[in-house]
Amino acid sequence: MRDLYHPRLEDVDLANVLHALSDPVRLEIVRALAASGEVPCSSLNGHLSKSTMSHHFKVLREAGVTHTRANGTKRMMSLRREELEQRFPGVLTSILQSSKAA
Amino acid sequence: MRDLYHPRLEDVDLANVLHALSDPVRLEIVRALAASGEVPCSSLNGHLSKSTMSHHFKVLREAGVTHTRANGTKRMMSLRREELEQRFPGVLTSILQSSKAA
DNA sequence: ATGGTTGTTCGCCAAACGTCGAACAAGCCA
DNA sequence: TGGCTTGTTCGACGTTTGGCGAACAACCAT
Numbered sequence: 023m024r025d026l027y028h029p030r031l032e033d034v035d036l037a038n039v040l041h042a043l044s045d046p047v048r049l050e051i052v053r054a055l056a057a058s059g060e061v062p063c064s065s066l067n068g069h070l071s072k073s074t075m076s077h078h079f080k081v082l083r084e085a086g087v088t089h090t091r092a093n094g095t096k097r098m099m100s101l102r103r104e105e106l107e108q109r110f111p112g113v114l115t116s117i118l119q120s121s122k123a124a
Numbered sequence: 125m126r127d128l129y130h131p132r133l134e135d136v137d138l139a140n141v142l143h144a145l146s147d148p149v150r151l152e153i154v155r156a157l158a159a160s161g162e163v164p165c166s167s168l169n170g171h172l173s174k175s176t177m178s179h180h181f182k183v184l185r186e187a188g189v190t191h192t193r194a195n196g197t198k199r200m201m202s203l204r205r206e207e208l209e210q211r212f213p214g215v216l217t218s219i220l221q222s223s224k225a226a
Numbered sequence: 227a228t229g230g231t232t233g234t235t236c237g238c239c240a241a242a243c244g245t246c247g248a249a250c251a252a253g254c255c256a
Numbered sequence: 257t258g259g260c261t262t263g264t265t266c267g268a269c270g271t272t273t274g275g276c277g278a279a280c281a282a283c284c285a286t
Contacts, residue, residue: 036151036219036222036223037145037146037147037148037151038146040142040143040145040146040151040219041142041143041146041147043139043142043146044139044140044142044143044146045139045273045274046139047274049138049139049142062232063232063233064231064232064233070274070275070276071275071276071277072232072233072234073233073234073235073236073275073276073277073278074274074275074276075233076233076234076235077234077273077274077275078274079233079234080234081273092233092282092283094232094282094283094284095230095231095232095233095282095283095284096231096232096233096283097232097233097234109222110218110219110222111218111221111222112214112217112218112221112222113215113218113219113222115214115218116212116213116214116215116217116218117138117142117212117215119213119214120138120211120212120213120214120215121138147243147244149244164262165262165263166261166262166263172244172245172246173245173246173247174262174263174264175245175246175247175248175263175264175265175266176244176245176246177263178263178264178265179243179244179245179264180244181263181264182264183243194252194253194263196252196253196254196262197252197253197254197260197261197262197263198253198261198262198263199262199263199264
């Protein structure tokens with residue numbers, strides 16, 4: 023597997039982040055990460071194929087929303103929550119809060 | 125011109141709103157509305173064709189982000205700010221705040 | 227080594243998106 | 257009425273997106 027690209031915080035773009043969060047599948051992933059902290063990708067597999075999920079993981083990661091590290095066979099994913107809070111204060115937090123109601 | 129559809133507040137969907145805000149052109153429109161209150165569409169024309177701008181206006185309106193009313197030849201657009209604040213507290217506000225920095 | 231698990235990558239496809247110009251509609255004003 | 261202004265609607269276009277299965281890669285366990 024190739025190296026995983028993570029944008030530097032200062033390169034993270036707001037419109038990009040919003041786009042990453044604008045897909046229901048990805049929003050659900052983010053919600054799960056917010057609830058569970060760092061989890062293996064495998065724990066996030068829903069009704070979609072693994073290639074599709076991998077695609078969504080990549081979109082989130084490249085937008086700067088999540089961080090992924092290799093751990094043996096697994097990939098551990100987590101939210102870049104503190105970083106995003108620093109760069110875009112309140113954005114992720116309020117979105118998570120609002121998405122709970124829905 | 126046909127009637128302008130505006131979703132009821134309770135039908136406004138978070139992922140939809142985020143998608144509407146995830147385009148740089150539309151984010152800029154929203155920023156302008158936040159800064160100026162109600163303005164005619166014509167005051168928002170940038171370097172894009174009017175048909176393209178009209179399309180973006182429609183996306184924002186149908187996502188529930190903006191409100192449009194006819195006023196003679198013109199269309200007055202405004203943010204549904206208080207409503208969105210009620211439905212998704214902090215979301216629009218924090219996005220606007222963050223988009224200022226960029 | 228062999229196999230099992232976990233993800234990524236690579237076509238491929240259909241649907242959605244952003245853009246445009248041309249045509250149309252609605253209102254104003256002379 | 258006629259013309260001007262302001263927007264919307266309608267194809268058309270190229271690009272991006274989201275979905276899939278198949279193939280590949282990396283790691284662990286036996």
